[in-house]
Amino acid sequence: MxxxxxxxxxxxxxxxxxxxxxxxxxxxxxxxxxxxxxxxxxxxxxxxxxxxxxxxxxxxxxxxxxxxxxxxxxxxxxxxxxxxxxxxxxxxxxxxxxxxxxxxxxxxxxxxxxxxxxxxxxxxxxxxxxxxxxxxxxxxxxxxxxxxxxxxxxxxxxxxxxxxxxxxxxxxxxxxxxxxxxxxxxxxxxxxxxxxxxxxxxxxxxxxxxxxxxxxxxxxxxxxxxxxxxxxHDGFPYLGQCFPPCDSTGDHVCDTPLDWTLAFSTEQCEDGQRFCDNGAVFFTMSENYMxxxxxxxxxxxxxxxxxxxxxxxxxxxxxxxxxxxxxxxGCLPPTNDQEPMPVVQKLQAFPNPAHDMVYVQIPSASGGQIRLWNGQGNAVLSQTVSPGTTEIQVPVVGLPAGFYWLEWRNNGLSGVGKIVIWR
Ligand SMILES: [Zn+2]
CATH class of the missing domain: 3.40.390.10 (Collagenase (Catalytic Domain))
Incomplete structure (x- = not known):
């Protein structure tokens, strides 16, 4: 034991x-x-x-x-x-x-x-x-x-x-x-x-x-x-047997050796050594994600x-x-003429918590689009950022209290920040 x-x-x-x-x-x-x-x-x-x-x-x-x-x-x-x-x-x-x-x-x-x-x-x-x-x-x-x-x-x-x-x-x-x-x-x-x-x-x-x-x-x-x-999985009935039919027993996978115990450890990396009835020794794939x-x-x-x-x-x-x-x-693989995966930066916004207006620092002067997402993941506001703008005012008056995500995007760049609105 x-x-x-x-x-x-x-x-x-x-x-x-x-x-x-x-x-x-x-x-x-x-x-x-x-x-x-x-x-x-x-x-x-x-x-x-x-x-x-x-x-x-x-x-x-x-x-x-x-x-x-x-x-x-x-x-x-x-x-x-x-x-x-x-x-x-x-x-x-x-x-x-x-x-x-x-x-x-x-x-x-x-x-x-x-x-x-x-x-x-x-x-x-x-x-x-x-x-x-x-x-x-x-x-x-x-x-x-x-x-x-x-x-x-x-x-x-x-x-x-x-x-x-x-x-x-x-x-x-x-x-x-x-x-x-x-x-x-x-x-x-x-x-x-x-x-x-x-x-x-x-x-x-x-x-x-x-x-x-x-x-x-x-x-x-x-x-x-x-x-x-x-x-x-289901290895215990084969306790002591080294190699029963592998595609219909245990985990039904032949290149992950059958394991018949729960002798795993979350404390350390196990070597997975097991002893068979016939005296042979083998190793389970203890480094497997499963x-x-x-x-x-x-x-x-x-x-x-x-x-x-x-x-x-x-x-x-x-x-x-x-x-x-x-x-x-929206999960089609990107083609060469689509915009590349964005580099995400942290957006600075103040005051935070906000009441009626939030001032957002734009990380690049290249313009783009600002969006505000509510806690349920719905876009509640969208605003264009003109090139050359380094700070933009986002009116939040009328939005319910709660937390929101700010997102800015422009071609290969994007930024996100979390804000709280109070009432
Ligand atoms: Zn599991």
Missing amino acids: MLLNQKTRRAIAILYFFYVAAALLPAQNPCRAPFNTTERSDDPEAAFNDYVRRFVADGRHLNTDLKTIPTVVHIFYDAAADSLPIERVQSQITAMNLDFRRLNPDTVKTRSQFKAVAADCQIEFCLASIDPQGQPTRGVVWHHIPGFNPDLLASFMQATQWPPLHYLNFWVTPNGEGGFSSFAWEAGSETDGFVVGAKQFGTFGSNLKDGFNEGGTGTHEAGHYLGLYHTF AYAFDTCTNVFSQGQRIRMRAALDSLRAELCSPANLAAT
């Missing part, structure tokens, strides 16, 4: 709770039957596992086209101080994009025996720039929920969800820890999407929990969302995991990545 200190036991309990909670989320909408060619359409999970094998047999896993997933991030907050700025959201999306493209800075930490199966999944996440009503958005919605009660989380998710076949819904809970996700075979359900606690969301911020500051929880939950199990470990210990998706995720994006979640949906959500 492995001895665990209290902190580790608590971490296991929390993580296991979230794992069970994910399994208990409402099942897929029965109106949607994506596997009607199989006799197992009454069991969408088994049908998906069958589908993955056919996906490989047909050679479709060899496709290398980039899959882009339009994403909306919902920030639940109670006190204004608990809300998170858009830069924090962007840091989370950037971390996931690096992880899914194998561009993460810690690839060097993948142990030599697993380097050959490390995968660029060719999957990226895009903050939507068009909302379900066809209006501009930054792909982030701030929901003020006074007295936020985690017991009611599912109802908050249902109330705020954007159409789940067209957007990945990514919810953030105030001062929360851990996370959970729907699986790919629950696509379209009323809580389809995933949740990450604010203490494990993004890569900077004073409230981040030690060891969870590389965005790894979001990467892990996105893996479930795209059809991945934990690396130790293991349970600190962000500082995880750094790799495998080729087999890449296949499962791309199979999900080829079937259950195919509408997300369709060209029509990418156009409708």
Whole structure:
């Protein structure tokens, strides 16, 4: 019996709770039957596992086209101080994009025996720039929920969800820890999407929990969302067996060695050494994003995991990545004649809090556009900035009290700032 200190036991309990909670989320909408060619359409999970094998047999896993997933991030907050700025959201999306493209800075930490199966999944996440009503958005919605009660989380998710076949819904809970996700075979359900606690969301911020500051929880939950199990999934029945059939047992992935224990550690990076009944020794892929470990210990998706995720994006979640949906959500890849990704600067505004007028410093004299967004993510004011202007007056009289985001944009530059309006 492995001895665990209290902190580790608590971490296991929390993580296991979230794992069970994910399994208990409402099942897929029965109106949607994506596997009607199989006799197992009454069991969408088994049908998906069958589908993955056919996906490989047909050679479709060899496709290398980039899959882009339009994403909306919902920030639940109670006190204004608990809300998170858009830069924090962007840091989370950037971390996931690096992880899914194998561009993460810690690839060097993948142990030599697993380097050959490390995968660029060719999957990226895009903050939507068009909302379900066809209006501009930054792909982030701030929901003020006074007295936020985690017991009611599912109802908050249902109330705020954007159409789940067209957007990945990514919810953030105030001062929360851990996370959970729907699986790919629950696509379209009323809580389809995933949740990450604010203490494990993004890569900077004073409230981040030690060891969870590389965005790894979001990467892990996105893996479930795209059809991945934990690396130790369903391994216990095979205790002591080194290599049972790998595409139909455990995590159904052949290049992540079966793990039959929960002997993971969030305290340190585990070596994953396991002993078989026949005396052999092997190592689990403890640095996998789908293991349970600190962000500082995880750094790799495998080729087999890449296949499962791309199979999900080829079937259950195919509408997300369709060209029509990418156009409708504002996530088409940029072409050379479109403006480059903006360089974000911090906007200075005063007075703050403001009552009837805000003076905003424009970081460049090149003109542009100022927009004011309310806490729900709606643009409430837009103003043109003439070239040569270094400061602009923005009238806020008539706007309700609350916090707002100021945004300035001009070609390759942009700035954001947070202001509070009082009444
Ligand atoms: Zn998990």
